[in-house]
Amino acid sequence: MAGFPQVCFIRNTVSNPNIIVGDYTYYDDPEDSEGFERNVLYHFPFVGDRLVIGKFCAIARGVQFIMNGANHRMSGISTYPFEIFGNGWEAVAPADGELLHKGDTVIGNDVWIGYESLVMPGVHIGNGAIVAARSVVVSDVPAYAIVGGNPARVIRERFPRDVAARLESIAWWDWPIDKVTQHLQVIVSGDVDALEACARS
Known part of the structure; x- marks a missing residue:
């Protein structure tokens, strides 16, 4: 690597x-x-x-x-x-x-x-x-x-339990790798709302 x-x-x-x-x-x-x-x-x-x-x-x-x-x-x-x-x-x-x-x-x-x-x-x-x-x-x-x-x-x-549940439902790790790459800044941030928005896009 x-x-x-x-x-x-x-x-x-x-x-x-x-x-x-x-x-x-x-x-x-x-x-x-x-x-x-x-x-x-x-x-x-x-x-x-x-x-x-x-x-x-x-x-x-x-x-x-x-x-x-x-x-x-x-x-x-x-x-x-x-x-x-x-x-x-x-x-x-x-x-x-x-x-x-x-x-x-x-x-x-x-x-x-x-x-x-x-x-x-x-x-x-x-x-x-x-x-x-x-x-x-x-x-x-x-x-x-x-x-x-x-x-x-x-x-x-x-994270609080409710936030952890939100993150599990987003499951960013199952996104196509192009989408992961596109939203890396949000994935490594602490902004769960932004990550949910990325998931919907």
């Missing part, structure tokens, strides 16, 4: 069919921005969960996504995964549905995930949210909220 060689639009590099990435979402890593998939951990095909990331997201270096394949059985005395080593131990393999499965991990549009944050399985992060650096996101994040910490908690809302 011109001027920022450490940044890569990752939709162009992801090959796993269970990782879905929207247009213009980038990963920033001076060592290997094209190797984003290495940060999606325990994502085994037999589990079937998906990582879905919206459009225009900014994902900082070292952000990792833990997927459902990391979960161990917790219903017995031991959580050790004996079955993966064979030699008769596969006889204690968990039955279908016995392992915790929290569903797909879904990141909305225009989300900024800060340096070395960790997103746990099944979390949904709303449109326009910001995740502070080195946060551990263990539960859903509302649209246009700023979260941080371990576990991540809401630090503040970027």
Whole structure:
């Protein structure tokens, strides 16, 4: 990418069919921005969960996504995964549905995930949210909220709830790219009324 060689639009590099990435979402890593998939951990095909990331997201270096394949059985005395080593131990393999499965991990549009944050399985992060650096996101994040910490908690809302709802209904990220380009000054401003006017034009 011109001027920022450490940044890569990752939709162009992801090959796993269970990782879905929207247009213009980038990963920033001076060592290997094209190797984003290495940060999606325990994502085994037999589990079937998906990582879905919206459009225009900014994902900082070292952000990792833990997927459902990391979960161990917790219903017995031991959580050790004996079955993966064979030699008769596969006889204690968990039955279908016995392992915790929290569903797909879904990141909305225009989300900024800060340096070395960790997103746990099944979390949904709303449109326009910001995740502070080195946060551990263990539960859903509302649209246009700023979260941080371990576990991540809401630090503040970027906009009042009614304004956030208006922004979600405008959904500028779904506009044709020519329209986005035409109205960039308004998109980066704080003028929601003006953005609504652009949406109607």
